[in-house]
Amino acid sequence: MLAINDYKFWLLMYRIFPKNIIDTVFTIITAIQLYLLGARYVLKEIHRKLSSKVRKLSANEPDIPDDLTDYVAVVTGGSRGIGLSAAKDLYRRGCIVIVTSSASSQMERDKMAEEAKESVKATNNSGNILVWPIDFREMSSVFxxxxxxxxxxxxxxxxINNAGVMFVDKNFTSDGFEYHYQINYLSHVLLTWLLLPALNKADKKGPARVVNVSSSTHYPRCAFLDDLQSQITPYSAFHAYAQSKLCQIMFTYYMANWLRSDVGQSYRVLINCLHPGVAMTGLYQYVWWVRLFPWLASFLFRTADEGAETVIYCALSTEIESSGYYYEDCSSLRSSKFSMNKIYQNRLADLTRKQLAKLIEKYNQTYPEYKVPQILAY
Ligand SMILES: NC(=O)c1ccc[n+]([C@@H]2O[C@H](COP(=O)([O-])OP(=O)(O)OC[C@H]3O[C@@H](n4cnc5c(N)ncnc54)[C@H](OP(=O)(O)O)[C@@H]3O)[C@@H](O)[C@H]2O)c1
Incomplete structure (x- = not known):
């Protein structure tokens, strides 16, 4: 198991066998790993439906504040799926929610906002939903x-760092990064970093919160820290997705430690991550059996609203008082051994710092009034 998760093994295979054969074998192995995990998680979904022991959020939970007057939230990828459900829940409680979408036309975004608001019975009229553009394939749009x-x-x-893509073909952004890596991980690190001063200005009862929506698919995979962009090792969309979700978790842990450091202590922010459950959303558009049998998937999976429950829990619950945890079904859980390895977390942070250093510098020069610290430096 270790060998097939080690990038050196695949480099060796490239030297021995033809490239196309190794590419196919890598895709098959990573697909099997993720489908086996998926099967386990579908069983977990069935157990969740039948069990009274798994926490399910109702509209009024004692640990979840219902009045979010004067609160401002940003939900990335809130145009549909889990992000939209989370945005609507926050809006219902009176929060001003800025949802991001890659839709380029203002008219389309305004329509999304109106439709989202019309579909909610708000308990508090102080809220709003606005849809602003970000295309995470372009770091400049994060700026x-x-x-x-x-x-x-x-x-x-x-x-709420929620926007994501899953199982897309090998592709690179104009910033030079693989799609899953940049959209799911790197652009969100940049967004979080640039918003740190704004998060620090939140003066509600507790610290501001950052919630990273990751995935259980991180469990069977390791990150190829020497080749995060799949430039010298084979590309598999299964590996690329799982790796980006693993990076999100490792970044959460690293940043939680950074927030406890001398530099980070001045920021009053809690950061945590989660797996939302297997929810029937547009994310499965490239999964063959879901496309063939959507009725079966709808029966087995949870709804997007149910998928948003742990997101809302991490964003609002008063039970959460510290950073650096991974949640599933509103309870903390151990993430993979790889994700918790501090040496790997430090290496990923070093790489991330290098990948974003020039952008942070450019941002600080352009907006000196909103200056952010050097990324993840202790
Ligand atoms: N559904 C599940 O079972 C499941 C399981 C584990 C983890 N997750 C995670 O949950 C999160 C939400 O997924 P979902 O199931 O709600 O998927 P979804 O319905 O496909 O929604 C994905 C969101 O991401 C946004 N997005 C995609 N590409 C983007 C880009 N280049 N720039 C900006 N935004 C982009 C989309 O908005 P626009 O198209 O408007 O830009 C959309 O709102 C993802 O991070 C996913 O990995 C989901």
């Missing part, structure tokens, strides 16, 4: 978003 946010709001209570 534009943060600049606009600082100008119009300046203070942020909740950041």
């Amino acid at each position: 534009d978003f943060v600049a606009r946010f600082n100008k119009e709001y300046g203070s942020l209570d909740i950041l």
